[in-house]
Amino acid sequence: MSEPGLLAAAVTRLRADGLxxxxxxAAETLAYARDRSGHDPGDVTFAVVVAESVSDVQQVCRVASESGVPVIARGAGTGYAGGAAATEGAIILSLERLTAITQIDPESGVCVVESGVITADVSAAARAVGLRYAPDPASAALSTIGGNIATNAGGLCCVKYGVTRDSVLALDVVLAGGELIHTGHRSIKGVSGYDLTALFVGSEGTLGIVVGATLRLLPIPLGAVHTIAAFFETAEQATAASVGLFASGVRPSMLELIDGVHLSRIDEWRGSSFRLRGAGLLLVQTDGLAGSAEAALLREVLEGFGGETEVTDDPRRTEELLDIRRWTSQDQAPRPEITLNEDLAVPRHRLVEMVRLIEATSARFGVVITILAHIGDGNIHANLRIPSSEIGPDGALPEQAWLAADAMIAGALELGGTITGEHGIGMLKRRWLRAELGDVQYELQRSLKTLFDPQNLLNPGKVFLPGR
Known part of the structure; x- marks a missing residue:
């Protein structure tokens, strides 16, 4: 939080500089106050600068550093952890207009983009030259590359092709004082010095502001994509089957879990009858020249675990099945409730225990918790659904919701897991970070923040609890 008057002075300077x-x-800035987490920053005063160029970003950081004003970088605002939420006296620095795809190099398998480019647009540009950008978060049609980098976003195909960090070769980053640095390499390999590129990926705008990226592109897999829908009586049974798949020696290109509550909501919205087929659905894909044989093998394994299966290589039917998964993530049907969107991750062999723990926690605290998971890489979205009638006048969640979240997170840590697989810490998970990292590593990470941002002006109050 900056001192009263500092923000006004910084805004005056920026306008004089010609931004x-x-x-x-208030009416102009309202749309920039929140992200998709549901976190309400309250009645805060802040300004918004929509950068037109990297030079604009540098100038904002220079003025903010000299004025002592916080800067919060923002892409499309699709985050679920409150990482882009406004705070008192801050400048929200929107990168939404930095949308250039400046180069695609098919021979080297890389592309160079600005941070405001929509993820799906990068994928489309890569496909136009016979390549693909592998990360595929469910928000790909909305989210920006910069936002994906800020949280190290995952997606539906991470089980085979990795998360955002695995596709980032180099970054252009503006530091707190306005300096522009270039980290990483255009080459696939390179180990000169410390790996600052990996450090910035997932740092949520607290160490520097990513304004550009060099991304790895991959060949489009040859052969047809095969999709398997496997329905099970319970989510626990589906989870056990997902773990058992890997004993086959096949690594699927997609392995997703949808629980019965989500299926019921889809039925309500679309007039379908998925829930009648089971309370746990696995969506599995194989690709490449061996995709057909791999799908046949995985189907046999899934049926051995009690699954009712359907296999297709028809693109239209595949899209119909994947639409089930996309809907559960985006909640297209409005409901009078708030969602606390958790994204715990545990080792694969502990997944069944984690699903049991979530279901027991829901019953214990009387809170509806729905399960949606990138189950192939152990990442579970355990979403607490709180009716709007139970939300306090100040936007506060009921105590039972926080107790349920505490219990799930404690359980995940006991099982050797983590408090976030892809959404980041932001505002909503600060309270649990020290429990995962321990005191020594927590303080070491805070010291890194201080090294890169001595005045604590870059997204302050996010990731780390103030003063702790």
């Missing part, structure tokens, strides 16, 4: 879009009115 084209500087917003200060």
């Amino acid at each position: 084209a879009v500087v917003l200060t009115g």
Whole structure:
């Protein structure tokens, strides 16, 4: 939080410097106050600068550093942890207009983009030259590359092709004082010095502001994609089957779990009858020249675990099945409730225990918890659904919701897991970070923040609890 008057002075300077879009009115800035986490920053005063160039980003950081004003970088605002939420006296620095795809090099398998490019647009540009950008978060049609980098976003195909970090070769980063640095390499291999590129990926705008990236592209797999839908009586049974798949020696290109509550909501919205087929659905894909044989083998394994299966290589039917998964992530049907979107991750062999723990926690605290998972890489979205009638007048969640979240997170840590697989810490998970890292590593990470941002102006109050 900056001192009263500092923000106004910084805004005056930025306007004098000729920055084209500087917003200060409540009506103008309202759309930039929140992300998709549901976190309510309250009645805070802040300004918005929509950068038109990297130079604009540098100038904002220079003025903010000299004025002592916080800067919060923002992409499309699709995050689930409150990482882009406004705070008192801050400048929200929107990168939404940095949308250039400046180069695609098919021979080297890389592309160079600005941070405001929509993820799906990168994928489309890569496919136009016969390549693919592998990370595929469910929000790909909305989220930006910069936002994906900020949280190290995952997606549906991470089980085979990795998360965002695995596709980032180099970064252009503006530091707190306005300096522009270039980390990493255009080459696939390179180990000169410390790996600052990996450090910035997942740092949620607390160490520097990513304005550009060099991304790895992969060949489009040859052969047809085969999709398997496997329904089970319970989510626990489906989870056990997902673990058992890997004993076959096949690594699927997608392995997703949808629980019965989600299936019921889809039925309500679409008039379908998925829930009648089971309370746990696995969506599995194979690709490449061996995709057909691999799908046949995985189908046999799934049926051995009690699954009712359907296999298709028809693109239209595949899209119909994947639409089930996309809907559960985006919640397209409005409901009078708030969702606390957790994304715990545990080792694969502990997944069945984690699903049992989530279901027991739901019953214990009387809180609806739905399970949606990138189950192939152990990442479970355990979403607490709180009716709007139970939300306090100040936006506070009921105590039972936090107790349930505490119990799930404690359980995940006991099983050797983590408090976040892809959404980041932001505002909503700060309370649990020390429990995972331990005191020594927690303080070491805080010291890294201080090294890169001595005045604590880059996204302050996110990731780490103030003063702790």
